[in-house]
Amino acid sequence: MLSLQPSVPDQSFTARVLRSIRRRWLVWAAALGVIAITALALHDEQREFEGALESLARQQQLLALLLSDELAARLAAVRRDALLVADDVSAGHGPSVGMRKAYPTIEVRSASETAPGPRPPRTMSVLVPSTEGRTVELTVPVAWLMGPSARIERPDELVVLVRPPDETHWQAADGRQIESEPLARAVSESDETTRLERDEAVTLGLPNRRAVAAVAITDAGPLGLWTTAVVASASHERDRWDRARGRLLIGVLVPCALIVAFGATALRRQRRELELEKQLALAALVRASDERLARASRAATTGTLAMGIAHEISTPLGVIVGRAEQLASRIGEDAKAARAVRTISEQADRITQVVRGFLDLARGGSPSLRPIAPDDVARGALRLVEHRFVAARVALVNVVEEGLPTLAGDLRLLEHAVVNLLLNACEASSPGTSVALSVRAEGGGVEFVVEDRGAGIRPEHIARATEPFFTTKPEGSGLGLAIVHEIVSIHRGTLVLEPQEDGGTRARIHVPAQAEEIIDA
Structure with a gap:
């Protein structure tokens, strides 16, 4: 007699299916974790890049202030020469030979007269009001007025621009006249620094990268308000960020591919490798930051040491002064001892003054003139x-x-x-x-x-x-x-x-x- 029994499912096959499903979920969870880590690392890299841009902008701001002071000194010299020319004209004779050699064109006109034609290339006009209602216009070579800027400029890295009063165009050291909306907006909004996008940087002769700019206004008195702008390309910072991002992506995506390929066991192994690579990437970032801060650390060491010594020496100085005051009240009529105690107090006071001076220097102060x-x-x-x-x-x-x-x-x-x-x-x-x-x-x-x-x-x-x-x-x-x-x-x-x-x-x-x-x- 033939008997029929119900079929029993294959238990091993069911277990393999469950393990496969669990492995797929683990792989996807690991992949999502890797993606999250990558996003965080890229975000951290982006913050480092923004910090580097801020540091670069502060450096250009300091440079713009220094160039603005130099421009003010040169404009003062031009105004002085213009007043000498006005005096010569009032005396009935023209400008001296030295003045004509120094300036390509010299014009002295009354307020009702119109300005002459175009000025020579690579020059700038400086209008100086003088006595008797006259105006002296001196054509100044750009190379002389922006002398320090020509030495500071670096091809494809840094550009220095000057804008005369009541003009919209910026003057470059090589004679170019450039119109820049970001720089004009920074001046109108009294912003000391601003950023330029790629196309705006290209118009200034810089690489197709973002750039940072700093502006400083020079009040030249009767000559009006002149503006100095220092624009630096962020190409080096951007290239470093691109390289770091590339290394980070390679270091993360390769382990991720191995995790997906080799399953749950490989996933655990690759997680450890990923952690190691993350530590290496962070160590590389630390080393890069240390290199950037090395020079600043060496410069700050002396100041830090001075502050530490000053802090440690203040207590024994107080004890010395206190003991000297106690001795002064006890020595009576002994003139020699009185002089010795007075010398101790004077030298302790001298140490205090010297230490205070070093502390002021360590804090970035300047000596009293x-x-x-x-x-x-x-x-x-x-x-x-x-x-x-x-x-x-x-x-x-x-x-x-x-x-x-x-x-x-x-x-x-x-x-x-x-x-x-x-x-x-x-x-x-x-x-x-x-x-x-x-x-x-x-x-x-x-x-x-x-x-x-x-x-x-x-x-x-x-x-x-x-x-x-x-x-x-x-x-x-x-x-x-x-x-x-x-x-x-x-x-x-x-x-x-x-x-x-x-x-x-x-x-x-x-x-x-x-x-x-x-x-x-």
Whole structure:
């Protein structure tokens, strides 16, 4: 007898189907996760790119301000020449030969007269009102008026433009006249920086990339408001971003393809690889950021160290001053002890002033411009180091000329700069030798010269001597000459180190004399 039994489904086949469905969901979930990670990474890259554009715009803003100041100085010179021409015309004779050589065309006309025809190529007209209702029009070569800009411009990277008053076109250093709506809009809306799209950058002669621009307005008084614009291409930043994006996409999409191809097991493996690649990409970004910040970090190290030292030294200074005040009330009629306590208080106060000055420099401040007698600087520095020279048995010779011009700056900081040079010379000198300090008028200012008879500085060390932490001394900090260089720089001076022919080193600090306007103030 034939019996019929119901069929039983294949359990292994059902399990494989379920595993296949689960694997597909895992693959899709992994793919969605990879896509999300890619989007986040690209978003982070985009933020880095925007930050780089902001940094580039700030750099161009600083450059525009510097060029604006230079333009103001040159326009002031043109106005001065125009007034001289007006005086010559009023005296009954024409402009001098020197004026005609300096300016391609010179026109003096009354208010009712019309302007002449087109000006020569590669020139700009400057209208200067003068006395007796006349107007002097000088045609100024663009190359002279924008002299610094021609040196700063770089092909396919940076363009400098100037717009005269009441004109819509911008003047380039090569003579081109350009009309730019983004720049005009930035000026009208008082924006210091703006961005230009690709087509707008191309009209300025820059690559087909986005660009950033900074504008600065120069108030030339009677000559009107002139505008300076510095436009820099963001091609380098964009190329770096494209390369990083390409590396990121390759690093993400390749593992994603392997995950889809090899299933659930390969998915787990590729997830680990993806995490590793993500870490590598982040490490590459960190290294790139470190390279961009390396120079800024080295420049900030000295300021940070000064602030740290100032913070640490404030407490013991307070203790010293307090103890000195206690001693002053107890010494009675002992004149020698009273002088000693007074000296302690004075030197503690001096340390406080010097530290405060360094803190101001570390915070980006500038020294107070006060009239300073050069002999006061030399006398104060000699008083501070004479005991060190006595202990080292090194003679200290000083020669200070009479009738030196007055300086403008911070007395304590300049004293500190000279003290550092004298101490370096003392350490380089052998017992029985001498160190000379001479103060003399030189080149429209005052020069402090320190000369020793030591081993002398090597030529290969001169360029690096003012770098922070560079030293050839076994126990040196490498900050002395760096601080001297910073002090001299903020006083608009120069520091020169050079070996002497007969042995030893000569260090020269040149500080310009005080300007007349500061004296009047």
